Amino acid sequence: MQPWMEIxxxxxxxxxxxxxxxxxxxxALRDASIADRFWGIGFVVLxxxxxxxxxxxxxxxxxxxxxxxxxxxxxxxxxxRRNRGKPEDPRYARWRQEGxxxxxxxxxxxxxxxxxxxxxxxxxxxxxxxxxxxPAHLTAADFAGAGIWLVGFVFEALGDAQLGAFRRDPxxxxxxxxxxLWRYTxxxxxxGDSLIWWGLFVIATSVPGSWWSVVGPLLMTxxxxxxxxxxxxxxxxxxxxxxxxxxxxxxxxxxxxxxARREPDSH
Numbered sequence: 303m304q305p306w307m308e309i310x311x312x313x314x315x316x317x318x319x320x321x322x323x324x325x326x327x328x329x330a331l332r333d334a335s336i337a338d339r340f341w342g343i344g345f346v347v348l349x350x351x352x353x354x355x356x357x358x359x360x361x362x363x364x365x366x367x368x369x370x371x372x373x374x375x376x377x378x379x380x381x382x383r384r385n386r387g388k389p390e391d392p393r394y395a396r397w398r399q400e401g402x403x404x405x406x407x408x409x410x411x412x413x414x415x416x417x418x419x420x421x422x423x424x425x426x427x428x429x430x431x432x433x434x435x436x437p438a439h440l441t442a443a444d445f446a447g448a449g450i451w452l453v454g455f456v457f458e459a460l461g462d463a464q465l466g467a468f469r470r471d472p473x474x475x476x477x478x479x480x481x482x483l484w485r486y487t488x489x490x491x492x493x494g495d496s497l498i499w500w501g502l503f504v505i506a507t508s509v510p511g512s513w514w515s516v517v518g519p520l521l522m523t524x525x526x527x528x529x530x531x532x533x534x535x536x537x538x539x540x541x542x543x544x545x546x547x548x549x550x551x552x553x554x555x556x557x558x559x560x561x562a563r564r565e566p567d568s569h
Contacts, residue, residue: 306433321418335391342374352432363432427503430512443508451501457494478545486558492531496523
């Protein structure tokens with residue numbers, strides 16, 4: 303087994319142990335949605351592991367660790383603040399009801415093990431870039447990837463901030479946010495999240511033979527668009543927000559694009 307593969311499987315084991323501990327905590331709290339709060343932190347753990355154990359050029363390894371830490375910590379803190387004091391996320395609560403008496407142990411696999419494996423696969427660019435010593439200098443791909451990461455981070459962080467401010471205003475209850483970044487895409491935070499991982503992948507392409515790690519951003523983008531992101535969220539919004547159908551008609555679902563027609567003056 304190649305050294306980088308050994309380090310990668312060690313990382314999977316590390317994340318697996320963390321997922322098991324979180325599962326035990328979720329049993330005590332009766333809240334499986336705590337897994338979401340540690341999603342970003344899990345990537346930071348893997349980036350730190352790969353940086354400390356891999357043979358990657360130190361500057362590139364620590365650059366990737368820094369970018370991952372800024373993104374992952376901000377995301378986990380944001381989710382924690384958003385969910386603090388609230389009951390279990392409705393998605394997990396529904397699974398708990400469907401699972402009945404056996405949910406206490408099936409949640410280990412349906413929630414925590416599954417998230418650990420997905421997290422590990424998505425982090426493939428980190429493993430690829432932090433396990434190879436060459437090139438021992440910054441390349442055009444490093445700078446381009448960092449630039450893509452920055453654009454993604456702005457979309458995700460600013461999109462979350464705009465949505466948070468909108469929701470805190472009681473006058474906006476039941477309304478649809480269609481200003482700021484939300485004027486150009488219905489999900490600027492999801493688009494930004496995807497772009498962040500494409501940026502990290504571009505950095506990984508500085509390392510020869512790292513193209514296999516494209517599986518990471520591909521999986522993340524697929525999940526955000528088709529599984530746990532856009533599709534899942536909009537299914538509920540169509541039913542609960544009267545103006546959402548019109549918002550869909552004029553606004554791009556994922557990639558930022560000028561609205562199809564002039565928006566009304568109010569939300």
